[in-house]
Amino acid sequence: xxxxxxxxxxxxxxxxxxxxxxxxxxxxxxxxxxxxxxxxxxxxxxxxxxxxxxxxxxxxxxxxxxxxxxxxxxxxxxxxxxxxxxxxxxxxxxxxxxxxxxxxxxxxxxxxxxxxxxxxxxxxxxxxxxxxxxxxxxxxxxxxxxxxxxxxxxxxxxxxxxxxxxxxxxxxxxxxxxxxxxxxxxxxxxxxxxxxxxxxxxxxxxxxxxxxxxxxxxxxxxxxxxxxxxxxxxxxxxxxxxxxxxxxxxxxxxxxxxxxxxxxxxxxxxxxxxxxxxxxxxxxxxxxxxxxxxxxxxxxxxxxxxxxxxxxxxxxxxxxxxxxxxxxx
Amino acid sequence: xxxxxxxxxxxxxxxxxxxxxxxxxxxxxxxxxxxxxxxxxxxxxxxxxxxxxxxxxxxxxxxxxxxxxxxxxxxxxxxxxxxxxxxxxxxxxxxxxxxxxxxxxxxxxxxxxxxxxxxxxxxxxxxxxxxxxxxxxxxxxxxxxxxxxxxxxxxxxxxxxxxxxxxxxxxxxxxxxxxxxxxxxxxxxxxxxxxxxxxxxxxxxxxxxxxxxxxxxxxxxxxxxxxxxxxxxxxxxxxxxxxxxxxxxxxxxxxxxxxxxxxxxxxxxxxxxxxxxxxxxxxxxxxxxxxxxxxxxxxxxxxxxxxxxxxxxxxxxxxxxxxxxxxxxxxxxxxxxxxxxxxxxxxxxxxxxxxxxxxxxxxxxxxxxxxxxxxxxxxxxxxxxxxxxxxxxxxxxxxxxxxxxxxxxxxxxxxxxxxxxxxxxxxxxxxxxxxxxxxxxxxxxxxxxxxxxxxxxxxxxxxxxxxxxxxxxxxxxxxxxxxxxxxxxxxxxxxxxxxxxxxxxxxxxxxxxxxxxxxxxxxxxxxxxxxxxxxxxxxxxxxx
Numbered sequence: 026x027x028x029x030x031x032x033x034x035x036x037x038x039x040x041x042x043x044x045x046x047x048x049x050x051x052x053x054x055x056x057x058x059x060x061x062x063x064x065x066x067x068x069x070x071x072x073x074x075x076x077x078x079x080x081x082x083x084x085x086x087x088x089x090x091x092x093x094x095x096x097x098x099x100x101x102x103x104x105x106x107x108x109x110x111x112x113x114x115x116x117x118x119x120x121x122x123x124x125x126x127x128x129x130x131x132x133x134x135x136x137x138x139x140x141x142x143x144x145x146x147x148x149x150x151x152x153x154x155x156x157x158x159x160x161x162x163x164x165x166x167x168x169x170x171x172x173x174x175x176x177x178x179x180x181x182x183x184x185x186x187x188x189x190x191x192x193x194x195x196x197x198x199x200x201x202x203x204x205x206x207x208x209x210x211x212x213x214x215x216x217x218x219x220x221x222x223x224x225x226x227x228x229x230x231x232x233x234x235x236x237x238x239x240x241x242x243x244x245x246x247x248x249x250x251x252x253x254x255x256x257x258x259x260x261x262x263x264x265x266x267x268x269x270x271x272x273x274x275x276x277x278x279x280x281x282x283x284x285x286x287x288x289x290x291x292x293x294x295x296x297x298x299x300x301x302x303x304x305x306x307x308x309x310x311x312x313x314x315x316x317x318x319x320x321x322x323x324x325x326x327x328x329x330x331x332x333x334x335x336x337x338x339x340x341x342x343x344x345x346x347x348x349x350x351x352x353x354x
Numbered sequence: 355x356x357x358x359x360x361x362x363x364x365x366x367x368x369x370x371x372x373x374x375x376x377x378x379x380x381x382x383x384x385x386x387x388x389x390x391x392x393x394x395x396x397x398x399x400x401x402x403x404x405x406x407x408x409x410x411x412x413x414x415x416x417x418x419x420x421x422x423x424x425x426x427x428x429x430x431x432x433x434x435x436x437x438x439x440x441x442x443x444x445x446x447x448x449x450x451x452x453x454x455x456x457x458x459x460x461x462x463x464x465x466x467x468x469x470x471x472x473x474x475x476x477x478x479x480x481x482x483x484x485x486x487x488x489x490x491x492x493x494x495x496x497x498x499x500x501x502x503x504x505x506x507x508x509x510x511x512x513x514x515x516x517x518x519x520x521x522x523x524x525x526x527x528x529x530x531x532x533x534x535x536x537x538x539x540x541x542x543x544x545x546x547x548x549x550x551x552x553x554x555x556x557x558x559x560x561x562x563x564x565x566x567x568x569x570x571x572x573x574x575x576x577x578x579x580x581x582x583x584x585x586x587x588x589x590x591x592x593x594x595x596x597x598x599x600x601x602x603x604x605x606x607x608x609x610x611x612x613x614x615x616x617x618x619x620x621x622x623x624x625x626x627x628x629x630x631x632x633x634x635x636x637x638x639x640x641x642x643x644x645x646x647x648x649x650x651x652x653x654x655x656x657x658x659x660x661x662x663x664x665x666x667x668x669x670x671x672x673x674x675x676x677x678x679x680x681x682x683x684x685x686x687x688x689x690x691x692x693x694x695x696x697x698x699x700x701x702x703x704x705x706x707x708x709x710x711x712x713x714x715x716x717x718x719x720x721x722x723x724x725x726x727x728x729x730x731x732x733x734x735x736x737x738x739x740x741x742x743x744x745x746x747x748x749x750x751x752x753x754x755x756x757x758x759x760x761x762x763x764x765x766x767x768x769x770x771x772x773x774x775x776x777x778x779x780x781x782x783x784x785x786x787x788x789x790x791x792x793x794x795x796x797x798x799x800x801x802x803x804x805x806x807x808x809x810x811x812x813x814x815x816x817x818x819x820x821x822x823x824x825x826x827x828x829x830x831x832x833x834x835x836x837x838x839x840x841x842x843x844x845x846x847x848x849x850x851x852x853x854x855x856x857x858x859x860x861x862x863x864x865x866x867x868x869x870x871x872x873x874x875x876x877x878x879x880x881x882x883x884x885x886x887x888x889x890x891x892x893x894x895x896x897x898x
Contacts, residue, residue, distance in 0.1 A: 162429050164429045164439065164442035283442065284432070284790065286438075286790035287791060289516075290792070292369050294369070295367055326428070326432075329428050332424070333425065336422070
């Protein structure tokens with residue numbers, strides 16, 4: 026086996042490195058900067074160039090991080106390692122691992138839908154493909170991004186007419202910046218919660234063009250929020266932080282919003298179906314495009330996707346990992 | 355259909371009562387009365403008879419979505435709502451291929467709600483399965499988005515959108531200027547949604563010709579303070595809080611109608627009560643409780659359950675589980691609505707009425723008033739509730755009218771503390787609706803020697819945050835999966851409360867409890883600290 030699941034993470038014994046380990050190791054190859062994939066404490070990290078700034082914010086200034094451009098290859102103990110765009114967030118990559126003609130690809134998290142803030146997903150031919158399955162059920166089919174952004178704009182305008190602030194919850198790393206890039210800044214001012222400031226600056230510094238946004242804390246006392254859209258992490262919902270915006274309407278941009286129950290349980294006014302993960306058709310198309318003989322399925326609806334693949338004659342198996350997808354995705 | 359679907363979306367999107375009432379009022383103000391009647395019918399939770407069996411709908415949806423049956427099951431587990439699962443799986447209207455024939459629908463283009471219901475939904479019942487399939491597929495290939503979802507809600511008969519009847523009534527009252535209690539009354543009993551009905555509902559003056567129509571029930575509010583805070587005891591009438599079926603007995607035009615609080619006509623289930631009621635004069639309506647009753651005493655609720663849901667009332671079951679109606683209140687006398695008269699007056703008239711027919715009416719009794727010299731005396735009697743097979747006391751203000759719904763101030767229910775027990779979480783299942791995709795339905799066990807035996811299921815009592823934590827625990831500690839049920843490491847201890855306890859052959863523990871619920875998460879306790887079956891058994895009533 027070129028790659029094995031171990032207690033510390035996915036391990037390549039020949040190259041002696043881990044991919045997205047969940048325990049500190051000597052050498053970690055990182056698919057992307059989300060905290061369930063990029064954990065602190067390892068001695069050396071290898072990641073994409075695009076992800077470096079965000080990764081440093083997450084792992085600390087002292088972390089030893091080496092980078093590669095997409096498509097650039099490095100040999101680790103004779104094993105060829107290269108990164109290929111996963112389309113999930115800025116700098117996210119699939120890790121291609123090749124040794125003596127055998128090719129494995131670890132996808133990390135990925136999406137096949139467009140995103141202005143990162144390089145689009147590129148299928149990589151391989152023998153074994155390791156895929157996520159966060160939204161691995163056929164009920165998850167994403168509407169076109171343009172129509173979702175139009176819904177958000179319309180909600181924002183209606184809130185403005187009704188004199189209400191628009192609080193839009195989004196995952197702090199990736200989703201929030203994708204929204205900032207996609208929102209129409211001519212509608213009104215865009216503000217961000219403190220948790221988004223640094224990451225958004227990292228995106229800008231990495232060369233992603235984003236319209237200007239303001240930090241909520243910089244607004245003067247008694248500011249009229251009714252025309253503003255405020256981006257915040259989902260954890261801000263129901264906290265006293267929201268009081269200053271009253272009256273307001275809340276929205277949440279996430280793939281989970283495809284299901285009414287998820288939105289209603291969180292007591293959020295509007296759900297917008299926008300995900301940084303592949304939907305069901307996206308997963309199937311991505312798997313198909315790899316031409317892989319063997320598919321290993323990790324976090325999400327792994328058992329479902331495996332059964333579906335097996336029924337279609339694939340060699341597929343569930344691999345236990347500690348990746349969680351984004352609960353607030 | 356479009357405006358109704360919009361209304362649904364608006365109601366579904368908000369958690370604020372004011373926004374809901376605004377949306378409802380806005381809809382009723384502009385809706386065609388024929389549409390409004392159906393909208394009202396569905397919004398308050400009524401449903402036409404099931405048009406198409408659910409397994410057939412499931413099969414057609416699976417076929418249209420091109421997925422295997424097991425995958426539909428997985429999707430349903432994640433969504434927790436049948437109509438929504440179907441909606442999410444179906445191809446969009448523009449993705450349907452040529453094999454769907456939209457001409458089987460009686461019309462083309464956008465249609466109002468009442469035409470979809472009257473011309474498509476209702477006639478489906480009388481068609482054969484082939485025709486049903488063709489029509490349902492045509493609808494699916496025609497309606498998109500929320501309209502399709504609403505249609506699926508209507509056809510599955512599970513139309514719920516988080517508005518109460520009270521809310522709908524308030525909106526109608528605002529639009530029409532008619533008193534909410536009048537509207538609530540006119541919505542009781544049997545009616546057919548039509549333009550004519552809707553006009554009558556909101557008419558300034560109508561002579562009510564419907565002899566079976568019950569009044570809205572007045573409900574007691576839980577007493578959350580010390581009873582002494584209610585003032586002097588002379589202002590209050592105390593009665594036992596009986597554990598049966600709250601009912602309304604109507605005697606009009608020589609006929610008897612018995613309604614349950616769920617607005618179900620249950621006259622046929624209780625022939626002995628109907629027999630006694632024949633002695634009542636015409637134009638009488640009683641509020642009361644149907645109870646399992648033998649030799650002048652109430653039996654455990656389980657006895658009554660044997661009568662509920664039984665189509666054939668054999669002589670044996672009538673003998674084994676006899677019932678009586680204990681009257682609480684008098685709502686109508688001589689054909690006149692007397693709900694506005696003070697309770698004192700109504701009680702006197704009720705006593706007089708029951709006394710007149712008492713000797714020949716063994717199954718028509720009056721709920722006794724408890725006499726107490728002061729609150730302490732009453733509290734001492736309240737403490738005997740459990741041994742009397744009652745849930746506690748109800749306190750009613752003597753000067754109060756008979757109100758509509760659960761209103762604070764005049765009627766209080768003062769329940770005895772429930773039984774409690776510490777039990778271990780052993781199985782978890784996903785919830786439905788709002789709780790779909792979270793593990794919220796739990797089975798708890800108690801110790802039988804060194805074995806944990808399942809003892810009760812409970813769904814409610816945890817905060818959203820606690821539910822999230824338990825859900826995460828379940829996911830990380832699953833031992834086995836049986837369909838939707840997960841067996842988890844027995845580690846978490848919860849304090850459960852329940853009302854009644856009975857022996858049962860149908861339960862592994864040999865015990866059935868009534869209204870089990872979670873009181874609190876006992877993070878301070880280890881599984882070994884949970885209670886034993888022995889201790890639970892000790893709570894059982896004496897063997898008869």
